[in-house]
Structure formats: structure tokens, C-alpha cells
Amino acid sequence: MNQIIEKYIRKQVYETPIIVSRKISTEENIKFNKREDYYKLQQRADDFLNRENEKRFFVLPGLRGVGKTTLLLQIYEYLLNEKNVNPKNLLYVSCEEINFAGEVNIKEVIESYLKIFHNTTPTLLDEDVFIFIDEVHYDRNWAMAGKIMFDKSPHIFMIFTGSSSLHLSYNADAARRLRTQSILPLNYSEHLKLKYNYFTDISKDLNDLIFKGEVESAQKKELxxxxxxxxxxxxxxxxxxxxxxxxxxxSTLNEKYTSDIVRDLWSIIYRIVSNDISNIFNINRNTQNLIYRILTFLAEQKPGEISQNKVAASLNCSTSRINSIFNILEQTQLIFHCEAYGGIKKRVRKSWKYYLATPSVKNCINETLGNTILDKSDYEGVLLENLVASSLHNLSYTGDLPLFNTYYDMDKGGVDFIVQKHFQTPIPIEVGMGKKDNKQIKKAINKLNADYGIVISNKTSSIEKDEDIIYISPKTFSLL
Structure with a gap:
């Protein structure tokens, strides 16, 4: 057994019960509020303890800084203090920390833990244990390790976290054992809950507003x-x-100064590129530098002005190399794309529009490295378009609704987005700062034969419906 790993495991089992409360609380010892993902995992842990469900291997992919570690420690603290689980039956480890000691081997870590604290093997284990492993992407065989532990013992409950691209790392055999719960950036509803302990249930009403055109319930909750x-x-x-x-x-909720937030966000971006992407995709320093240049290019451009050919020409690289990096950035969820609305042939011919994961990521890169959009209103309009795109992308990604697609309007002077559920009438969406014009949305409604269209504008302070146009403020939309 690796003596360094053995010492680390002992340290974690002995120290985590002592420090966990500090890690999930403010400096004033006030516990962080819990996001909805926590309650889903809590229920899974309860089901395991009560033998009400056989699902006991969960994987939480997500960008750095979205709160995955806090979620693990909140579940750990719940089991320790509310379910009275013996501390020796709880293991929390970080593969990023283990990585400093040598090559990460999750299977060896779990087997060592069981030998040290239970004097047994996974097969012979006869009591329930909970294993929480952070940043599992440092072990390329993490999925197989989890699958083996799952198969060897019904007494092991596991939650693994890691890069957003974890789904690339497991095969169909492992997929049958695990359940994935993606941890996404906060919408404004979650922001209010975590920062101010204010709870709102407007999300479903906003869903109905967008996809059914029903405004009354959303108006009441908005007020x-x-x-x-x-x-x-x-x-x-x-x-x-x-x-x-x-x-x-x-991770930036309690920062007082925006300059500190920008530095923290830049640190997140840096670690995604230099640690996560480099580890998963085995890229060299030159490719890392090219990724930073591409992210800078994406951050300073308006979405409609971006194509892979243009990026390749601007950065003096081959289109194939740029295409490869765009694919990596999408797989790690630092960026995503919208395709043009229309048939398959049209979508294949047209360039994709690319967006950063959140407007705060886009703004962070611009504040750190500078941007070429000099007009404040234009710049905020670009950020707002990114916010709307991010919200729609994340809403579709969670699976809380039947699948829908988000497109951009390829017509000159068209609307910003068109959303459509399968076989249903498309819904045009226009986004703008400093304007509440209805010409584009009217044109799109007629062209698409849509029942209604949506305008998201800061010229609207509350939800309004005027004939076949629904107006929503950016603040309200971000509660989605």
C-alpha cells in the first residue's frame, strides 16, 4: 500500500468530521443555504439507508466553482450529524490533492480505506459506508473503479464529482450502474436563495409563459x-x-469587491484549462495558450460575428485545429453553440453561434484582458444575449422539461432565438438592451406562423402581454 495515500486516508477520516462545518459555513458560522441538487442527493442517501432504492452510484459533472465540493460536504455533514453515521463509515477525498502524491488510483484508495478502517475487502464488507470523491477526472479509470466497487458490495454508496466532460470517460457498462446529476451555474432564483435565504417558485410559471404563452400566474409571482x-x-x-x-x-457569492470576483473567476477559467482540459485531453502548453486566445476572441466578439473559419484566420491556425479546440471547450461546457433555424441542409451550411458558459465568464475575460466593444449599451446587450442563451441551454440540459431546441434566426434582421419543442409551433425570442421594438418579433411571428413571440428587454419592468407579444424584463427572465 502507498504509505502517502494511507496517511492521507487516515487524515481525511479523522479530520473531515472536525472541519466539515467550517467548510460549509460563513465566517460567522452561518451554514450555507442548500440548492435543489442537495435535496435530490439527500433523498438518494436516505433511500440507500432505508433500502428503498438500489441506485447508489452518482456522478456530478460541472464547471469548477459551481459548488460540487460544497454539495459533497453538505451531504457528508447531514449523514454525520442528522443520520448519526459513524465517522469511520464516511470518506471524503479530493483526487486533486491525491494527485500531488502520485498517480491517482480511486480503486486503490477505496480498497485501502476499507482495509484500514474496516479490516475488510469490498466483497466482505458487511456495513454501510459512504464514499465521496472530488475531482475524479484525475483518474482516467474512475468510472471502472466505481463500477467495480458497485458490483462487489451492496453496502457502498458513492458520489463522484469532476469536470463537465466526465460523460466522455465512461462506457455503456459503467453507465448502467451510475446516475448523472449535472451541477449547473446558478440562475437568479438560486442566487437569491443561497445569498439571501429568499425562496421563490416562479420557475415553472416562467416555463409555462415561454412554452405555453400563459402569463397570469407568472405576473402574480413576479409582483x-x-x-x-x-x-x-x-x-x-x-x-x-x-x-x-x-x-x-x-464560490463568488460572498465576495465584497468585484475586482476579487473577477480574479476568482479568472482563476476558475485558468484551472479548467491548465488542469482539467490538460489532464483529460492530454494537451501541451502551446495548445493551452491557443485555448486562452480563442476564449479571448469569443469573449470580445458578438455571437453572430463568430465562425470557426474566422477564428482560424484571425489566429493564423488551421481550421481543423480550431475545430478540435472548439469541440474540447464544448465538452467541458465552457462554451456552447446554437444552430441556425431551418431544415438539416440549411443548418449544415450555416455557421454556429457560440456563447460562453455564463455572461459572468464572458465579462470576466473582457475585464481581465480588455474588449473591443466600446459602447456600454452594446456591451450589455451582448451580455444579455449570452444570459438568455445560457438560461435556455441550461433549462434544456437539466431535462426538467420535455426536450426542446434553441436556434438562431438566419434571416438578415431576424430575431435572436427561436425555441421549439418537437413537432410544436416555434417561438421567436428577441433580446435587447435599451429597446422595446416590436418590428423584428412581428416579422418572425408572421414568418413562423407562431402563436406569439417574446421580447426580453430592460425597457420592461414587469411582464406584459400586448396581443401576440409577451414582454419580460431580463431580471425576471433570469429567475427561470
């Missing part, structure tokens, strides 16, 4: 939220503006 926030303790009038440019990552 309630507007009235409630006036009396929420410590809530500032510019909170949404800060969320818009600097929010969506729980």
Missing part, C-alpha cells in the same frame, strides 16, 4: 417577488446588476 425583495435583509437595489456581470458561481 410578489418585487414586493418581497424590498424587505429582504441586506438586499441591494443593484444586486441583479452584479449577478448579471459577476454572478452564477456560488
Amino acid at each position: 410578489k417577488i418585487q414586493n418581497d425583495l424590498i424587505s429582504v435583509k441586506d438586499y441591494k437595489l443593484n444586486d441583479w446588476d452584479n449577478y448579471f456581470k459577476y454572478g452564477s458561481f456560488p
